[in-house]
Amino acid sequence: MQIGKIVKSESHISYICQIFGQRERDYELAPPDYAFGRFVRVPVRAEQNGGAEENHVERALGIDYTPRTYAVGVIYDTILQNPTFGSLGPRLSNETQVELFSPDYVSEKAVLVYVMVLGVLVQQQTPDEGVKILSVKHGVPTLALELDSEVEPMDDEEVRIFHLFGDRPDEEPYLHMGYIPHIIAQRNSLLPMVTLQIIEQLERLFPRNLSLLSIVKRNFAWRLKVETTG
Secondary structure, three states: OOOEEEEEEEEOOOOEEEEEOOOOOOOOOHHHHHHHHHHHHHOOOHHHHHHHHOOOOHHHHOOOOOOEEEEEEEEEEEEEEEOOOOOOOOOOEEEEEEEHOOOOOOOOOOEEEEEEEEEEEEEEEEEOOOOEEEEEEEEOHHHOOOOOEEEEEOOHHHHHHHHHEEEOOOOOEEEEEHHHHHHHHOOOOOOHHHOOOOHHHHHHHHHHHHHHHHHHHHHHHHHHHHHHOO
16 A cells, blocks of 8 residues: 655655545545554665566566565654645635536645655565565665655564564574664654654564663653753
């Protein structure tokens, strides 16, 4: 399911996504689909084009085993856009009449969400119809996202995989939050709050790491309190 598309960037890691409106998709979106602290992923199109020629036969058959690269991010702010606000004069038609008599009318109302990119995930579809994770990287990605790229929400299992690293030989995979330094470096009052929201999600997904996550949570809560009081 796609919830919207990239319409603007604030920086290399901060993007604005416009949520799809009514009748733009064959399914209805609900506010929890693009809630504060929701993890999302966006395909990195420049990475997808590399193997297009090598797999054109599989693509023609409806099979695609090409590795796909996604930028993983989190929603940290929401803006409701309504250009008609303040226009209190009389109207010749109400909204219902406009939809009936002017079906080509484009509504300028929109829901915009801000997405902070936290890292990159590369996955590949396998012949047995399973998905294999090839690599996960936290931090600032090399490539920027493109306009009109579709934004998809991530489920709990995808969020868990994004935080589970197995790069230590002969050791079990471990919880990793390598994007924390570049979140701290950003000057936005909502990012500490979204970090606390992320930690609460990880407490549910990684019950074995509750002690570690509680320490990180307390540190961020203290940091937020200090910054608020000055």
